[in-house]
Amino acid sequence: MNISNEGIALIKKFEGCKLESYYDAVDVLTIAYGRTKAVKAGDTCTQEQAGYVNDAVKVDLTQNQFDALTAWTYNLGPTNLNSSSMLTKINEKDWDEVPNQIKRWNKAGGKVLEGLVRRREAEAKLFEGLEWSDI
Numbered sequence: 001m002n003i004s005n006e007g008i009a010l011i012k013k014f015e016g017c018k019l020e021s022y023y024d025a026v027d028v029l030t031i032a033y034g035r036t037k038a039v040k041a042g043d044t045c046t047q048e049q050a051g052y053v054n055d056a057v058k059v060d061l062t063q064n065q066f067d068a069l070t071a072w073t074y075n076l077g078p079t080n081l082n083s084s085s086m087l088t089k090i091n092e093k094d095w096d097e098v099p100n101q102i103k104r105w106n107k108a109g110g111k112v113l114e115g116l117v118r119r120r121e122a123e124a125k126l127f128e129g130l131e132w133s134d135i
Contacts, residue, residue, distance in 0.1 A: 007067025
């Protein structure tokens with residue numbers, strides 16, 4: 001699958017795009033729409049996004065589910081996706097539990113951040129096919 005405009009809109013709402021590396025709220029070097037993996041001071045990028053959801057998920061997803069998981073993975077990275085209990089729940093088709101698993105990832109630097117709480121709520125709603133943009 002490919003991410004839809006709805007999923008891209010969620011990522012853009014919570015990330016904002018900076019084409020030059022910067023330090024985020026917990027002093028982690030970040031670039032683009034929140035990518036942190038292998039970012040160095042002075043890095044620049046183009047407006048493209050990466051997704052690893054197709055490789056990790058072994059069951060069929062709806063477009064909303066795929067978009068939500070891609071937004072989550074874009075922010076947290078494929079290593080977190082692959083090691084998460086959320087991925088296990090997805091591949092077991094435990095759909096009712098996935099939104100709760102999404103919302104668990106609301107910390108940076110060991111602290112709950114309001115922006116991450118809002119983002120995870122939006123991702124969970126999108127996963128369920130609900131309106132998320134008012135969050």
